[in-house]
Amino acid sequence: MAILEVRDLSAGYGPIRALDGVSIDVGEGETVAIIGANGAGKTTLLMAIVGVVPARSGSVAFQGRPITGLPTHVVSRMGIGHAPEGRRIFPRLSVRENLELGGFTQTDRQALKRDIDEACGMFPVLGERMAQMGGTLSGGEQQMLALARALVGRPKLLLLDEPSLGLAPLIVERIFDVIGSLAKRGISVVLVEQNARAALRLADRGYVLETGRVTLTGPGAELAHDRRVREAYLGEG
Amino acid sequence: MFFLQQCLIGLTNGALVALVALGYTMVYGIIGLINFAHGDLIMLGACLALTLVGALGIAAGGGAATWAGVAALVLLCGLFCGGLNVAVDRIVYKPLRNAPKLAPLVSAIGVSFIFMNAGLFWLGPADRSFPDLVPSTNLLAHDGLQFTLKDLLVVLVVVPLMVGLSLLVRTTRLGKAMRAVSQDPVAAALVGVDVDRVIAATFFIGGFLGGAASVIYGLYINTIGFQMGFQNGLYAFTAAVLGGIGSIPGAVLGGLVIGLVRALSSAYVGERWTGAIVFAILIVILVFRPEGLLGRRTREKV
16 A cells, blocks of 8 residues: 555745645555655655645545645654755754754653664764754764754655765765665655656656656666656666 | 952842843843843733732731742742743744744834833833832841841842752753753654644743742832833843843843842943943954853764
8 A cells, every 4th residue: 555645746936836736655565766856846745745835636645545635744743754966954053952852742751762763873973973963063963963863753754855965975875774664664765856867866766856756667677767757867878 | 358249249230131041041042033122021910919918918027927028929820931931932822833934033022012001001101119028137247348238138039040040950850851852842842742843832931930030030120010111121132132041040140230230330331321331342252252251162973
């Protein structure tokens, strides 16, 4: 059964129609890549799923329950984590406080501590910087913090928006390693990326988004070999 | 000795200014709104305090009954101003959350006028004297230096409220959520924080502190009127800007500085120059430190 079903979703800003009838599915434990150029609507899609950008039409269902129109914090509490575009960590809170906020709904202090320790196990550099303000971290560390913050909330579905943007190759590799390990932990992933090659290698399936519409879909490996994808997004051809 | 006395007066008055300044700085910190109605909210708190003194039959005398009465006033006026602040946010500011910043600002000025007219109905046009429940007995065994029971009252109410606020913001779950919302409301919602509730809580706390301040004001200054909100609000707002608007310790420091400057300039330069001196100092400080004394410099990594 699909954990996330998006049907004919349209959304936008003022006169701009950023999403135009998008439908995607994400299965339990599946990693799905959304690739596309700048402005194709990838970020809007994620923001519309969690209700930050209101849907104009269409529907979103999570674990079979409709979540269209629900407030963002309610969607988040149902089990959808989001590491948003631009990371959006809290710059004037310590790394520890950032992580604690990731587990905002966890009222069991012991469990929260375990979840934070576990997240720091994946990114040991965060454990060394617990008392530092989030805004003083390097770009790569901030991305790790954004990912760790989302994981502390024990999401069933994790939405990742350009986790590799602007980062050094070694750090990208580390972050993609962690993303690749999420499926084993039973976390479904929607991965939005401009780094199409890395994303498709990791993903079970992929969708290509162009000017707010899905133009192509299929298994990750198949998309990576598609002529159109190679020409447009993999810099070949 | 005279100088020391003026400093004491200044610090006591400043503590009161600081309590009001906190209401400005907290609301600004969380939604970036300068709540022009805050001063008038406190005026309405003072109206309620005056009404309650009569209704509850609180009498002077300095005994336990008087102190219990004062505590009840602080609590009830705090709840009233906190609740009213939340209601105004719900009805007036919340629908404008995504509107251009000017819209809630102008609405706040409108709310200020509405409050002032409500106060005019409540109190009448003339200033009213507020019962002198707490006497000005000097607590120091010294003729030249006075620290009265009234001054003590200010300290006894203001200090615990400030310590409590600081603990709440620094250590509790709500405090952490408040700081998160003030830095990035969308990111806060994404981790499950109910942003509207946190904003409402902030309005409540700011209003509660204002309500407490209104009672102290009545007991300390002993005169209230429907126009008291404007000037007191202006000084408190100045204190918040001086300390760095959005910063809680900044509001406290700014309040104390304003109180001291007012007392010293009234004593040494003349009462009529006080306003000019206070605002001249504000301008000078903002020229050299636009972020205020304890405000943060906006320098963040992107």
